[in-house]
Amino acid sequence: MSLLLGPMQQHIPGRKSLTDHSDVKVLMPKERVFIPLFAGPVTKYDLLVSEGDHVDIGTRLANTKSAFDVPLYSSVSGTFKGLVKKPHSSLKPQLHFEIELDPVQTSIQAFEPLNWENASQEEMVSFMKETGIIGQGGAGFPTYVKYLKPQGIHTLIINAVECEPFITADYKVIMDNVEDFIHGCRILLKMSTGKECLIAIKKTHPDLIDYVNKEIQKEGLSDIKVVPVPDVYPMGGERTLVRTLLKKNFKRLPAEVGAIVNNANTAILTARAFEKGEAISKKYVTFSGEALNYPTNVLVPVGMSVAEILENIGGIKDNLASCRLIAGGPMMGKAMVSDQICIDRAMNAITVLKDEEEPAMTCMRCGRCTAHCPVGLQPVRIANAVKMNDVAEMEKRGAMQCIECGLCTYVCPSKIQVTENVRKAKRTLAMKNRRGN
Ligand code: SF4
Ligand code: SF4
Incomplete structure (x- = not known):
């Protein structure tokens, strides 16, 4: 932790008026959804449906296992076609449930409600x-x-x-x-x-x-x-x-x-x-950013593809190659290389910006990144340790505590991708911990 703690925060123009007072668009996919099996660090799963099975909104599809177990329910009714690997917002291809939609959607109660006022x-x-x-x-x-x-x-x-x-x-x-x-x-x-x-x-x-x-x-x-x-x-x-x-x-x-x-x-x-007795089925997701023709909020079933939603809301001003497609917001979101990713249970935004990154200059040691870090880290020192491949220094500087808020990059007058370097330090330390040395 830095001894010279600064404001640890910053006002950032919110651009909320692009979407906060327009109606939410309710959309349904034309033919199919791909429901990501992955949400959080899933390592194992028990499949509860077989290829060709009919499912309803609320049918339990799988029990997923990570450090903690959690079941997954269907967001639509239709026919389960199988598990397929597709691009995912975790940046790695992940397994998805492919479900071909019924023309008329049917639902079941996912589980019995609980009288919580009397429950322990x-x-x-x-x-x-x-x-x-x-x-x-x-x-x-x-x-x-x-x-x-x-x-x-x-x-x-x-x-x-x-x-x-x-x-x-x-x-x-x-x-x-x-x-x-x-x-x-x-x-x-x-x-x-x-x-x-x-x-x-x-x-x-x-x-x-x-x-x-x-x-x-x-x-x-x-x-x-x-x-x-x-x-x-x-x-x-x-x-x-x-x-x-x-x-x-x-x-x-x-x-x-x-x-x-x-x-x-x-x-x-x-x-x-x-x-x-309802499980997660539909999501409010903000589609916003200057590169979109009509920024808006949508209400869609989990598993609808981003490409299909973009098509339904009026698309991108230019073309995808000239934009940055981000799963999440511009500060903490992850840049996607494909619009074939699908809405998952934890996703709340897709941001599409013009790709106009400014070239980085030399660090002028102004200390702004340190003064603004909400965790009290010294991001520039961690970035330097990454350049020197000094793993002990990355650890000593507490890189793993970084919450990847993006503020160090945002405030840097030299346009250095400081956050990206701290992320690299976190990946290096995580690998070291997995290897156990
Ligand atoms: S991205 Fe990490 S290092 Fe940078 S300001 Fe946020 S918490 Fe601090
Ligand atoms: S904000 Fe940028 S220029 Fe200033 S110390 Fe940090 S990395 Fe260097």
Whole structure:
């Protein structure tokens, strides 16, 4: 950690007006979906359907296994054609369920709802595991894991900040489902064993703050509060959020300082699972960026291809080769080489920008990257260690703590891809840890 901590955050133009006040487009694929088996670090799976089987919306397709197990349900009804490898937003080809759609969609209840007000904490966690809900904040980690054995938790933080530029999917999903949102907060609060739930929303969205506050008042809740937070990046990062709301720093997990953090859409999915027996099937996804003809939010089944969605919303201004297609937002998202990737259960945005990267100049040792790092790292020192292939120095400088927020690259006046170098350091250290030397 740097001794000279700077602002550790930065205001970034949000470009939210491109999509936040236009209608959400509801789309269905013409013929088929490809549902990624992969979400989070899946290593093994048990297939529960065979080629040629008919599936409904809500049919359990597989039990996936990683460090933690989580089931996967179908987002459409149709015929299971088999598992195929396709490009994926993890940057590696992954297995996908190919399902040919029925002309008329049919659904079943994925599981029996649970009367959560009467259920014990253990019953709620075990139910949560069966719902297959994974975190909607990006990493796609199974949600139940955070609630397994909560100790000393006093605060549940619901992250509705959406600090990445362009993305408005959470804003839209809350606006359309505010009752489910508040029910989800209540369920997660009970499961967390905490005393209060703080919903963090940017001050620049007063309409959303007002709307959520009215719903809280309508339900007469005193343990759930909205906390308006400044419009700075990365306010939606767990560390920055916990530091802002609780004035505390943690090393590895928010639970160390008595908090659990979940994304806003995770709360909505939780309410639907507990109260209606629904698994994740449809997703709000923001398609935005200057390179699109008509930026918009879409509501689509998991597994619809990005190429088909782009075709339905008016496409790209120029051509794909002259653009940067990013899964996620421009700061933390991953650049894709193909529009054949499909919407997965954790994805909330596709950003398409003109490819106009400026050439890098020499580092002028201004220290801006260090002053702005929300984790308190010295990114330029890590980048130098990467150039020298000095693995011990990468470790000493704490490269593995980097949350890949992209801020060091954003603030660098020399246009150096600092974040990319820190990512390389993380990959080098991960490989070293796997080899065990
Ligand atoms: S990308 Fe990593 S090193 Fe760079 S500012 Fe963000 S957390 Fe710090
Ligand atoms: S912000 Fe850029 S120029 Fe300044 S110290 Fe960091 S890498 Fe060097």
